[in-house]
Amino acid sequence: MRMPILDEVERKLARSERITDEDALALFAVQDVVALGRLAHRERAKRHGNKVYTRTDLNVNHTNICAADCGFCAFFAKSGSEKAYLMTLDEIEEKAKAAAKVGVNEWHVVGGLTPECDLAYFEEMFRRLKKVSPQAHIQGMTGVEVDFLAKREKLSITETLRRLRAAGLDSIPGGGAEVFHPEARKRMMATKIAGDRFLQVHEEAHALGIPTNVSILYGHVETAEERVDHLRRVREMQDRTRGFNAFLGLAWNPENTELHAKTGAMGPSAFDTLRMVSIARLYLDNVSHIKLPWVTVGKPMAQVALHFGVDDIGGAAFEERILQAAGGKTWAFVKKEDLTPLITSAGFVPEYAFGSYHPIPRELTPLAVA
Numbered sequence: 001m002r003m004p005i006l007d008e009v010e011r012k013l014a015r016s017e018r019i020t021d022e023d024a025l026a027l028f029a030v031q032d033v034v035a036l037g038r039l040a041h042r043e044r045a046k047r048h049g050n051k052v053y054t055r056t057d058l059n060v061n062h063t064n065i066c067a068a069d070c071g072f073c074a075f076f077a078k079s080g081s082e083k084a085y086l087m088t089l090d091e092i093e094e095k096a097k098a099a100a101k102v103g104v105n106e107w108h109v110v111g112g113l114t115p116e117c118d119l120a121y122f123e124e125m126f127r128r129l130k131k132v133s134p135q136a137h138i139q140g141m142t143g144v145e146v147d148f149l150a151k152r153e154k155l156s157i158t159e160t161l162r163r164l165r166a167a168g169l170d171s172i173p174g175g176g177a178e179v180f181h182p183e184a185r186k187r188m189m190a191t192k193i194a195g196d197r198f199l200q201v202h203e204e205a206h207a208l209g210i211p212t213n214v215s216i217l218y219g220h221v222e223t224a225e226e227r228v229d230h231l232r233r234v235r236e237m238q239d240r241t242r243g244f245n246a247f248l249g250l251a252w253n254p255e256n257t258e259l260h261a262k263t264g265a266m267g268p269s270a271f272d273t274l275r276m277v278s279i280a281r282l283y284l285d286n287v288s289h290i291k292l293p294w295v296t297v298g299k300p301m302a303q304v305a306l307h308f309g310v311d312d313i314g315g316a317a318f319e320e321r322i323l324q325a326a327g328g329k330t331w332a333f334v335k336k337e338d339l340t341p342l343i344t345s346a347g348f349v350p351e352y353a354f355g356s357y358h359p360i361p362r363e364l365t366p367l368a369v370a
């Protein structure tokens with residue numbers, strides 16, 4: 001039987017009325033995900049028609065050495081441990097050159113928190129990446145990394161961001177948000193900055209005109225109420241700044257994590273993922289893009305989610321290491337044209353865009369060789 005909340009939300013959407021926190025909470029209990037997805041799909045189509053955004057990017061996970069030891073993370077290593085690595089700038093440049101030759105035009109720079117990587121390291125990295133490919137986009141440094149770097153350098157967040165932008169940073173990714181609610185953070189063993197501080201970094205980036213994304217890591221020990229609280233904080237800030245380009249659903253991968261060992265949490269079900277992205281689309285009426293990176297859920301799930309409010313499935317993600325550490329069933333290397341059939345066979349048209357959603361010139365996209 002169709003739940004009354006679906007009719008209530010449908011009526012509100014028809015009147016261009018915002019859905020409330022209570023509505024969102026009730027939607028998390030909906031089992032008829034197809035009906036829920038139909039509403040989300042309608043909202044997505046209003047904004048993006050049949051376009052699906054993607055890109056050809058190289059993940060630069062420059063180090064796994066991390067001062068934090070978040071229980072949900074399988075990527076980090078302690079300095080000096082067997083698993084620890086730190087890429088030199090020469091290594092990064094070599095990888096970037098090889099990637100540029102096969103059509104990569106975006107660098108996605110994310111890593112652990114280590115004093116070994118100072119501001120000069122990132123400034124030089126960004127300058128070298130821009131030299132390898134001046135038109136390529138640099139999306140890098142989560143809010144957590146920016147905060148860590150600012151503290152290391154004894155600089156303000158704004159000054160740190162200014163320096164990174166001057167070196168070539170174009171936009172900031174959404175990772176590191178986890179779940180903002182303090183109780184959820186305690187339960188998920190997030191040994192990093194509070195949600196408010198994370199949002200402050202993004203707010204200061206928006207004030208400088210640097211676009212950012214924001215995410216939720218879902219499917220572990222968080223409650224539906226905490227998910228709604230998270231979405232509310234995003235919507236409220238977006239009302240003030242208009243600086244978020246995209247909201248990302250990041251499905252938690254439990255393998256090799258302390259959180260899984262301690263709680264037995266298993267990661268989201270398919271229905272859970274479809275509810276998460278659908279509700280994000282319906283609740284976040286002021287965020288243009290809802291992104292579900294295929295590397296977090298696998299290609300089949302990402303393809304289905306395109307009919308549940310998602311308009312961006314991420315990029316090729318060459319060299320992704322963080323999710324592989326958590327047993328992600330993805331590929332370290334994906335051919336540049338690989339995502340096009342995934343999009344077209346679901347009835348959509350691929351739109352190659354930078355991380356800031358500016359269109360990539362056609363000659364730089366896989367479509368040019370399709």
Ligand code: SF4
Nearest residue numbers: 066068069070073076
């Ligand atoms: S989630 Fe980020 S901050 Fe936490 S341990 Fe992993 S790499 Fe470090």
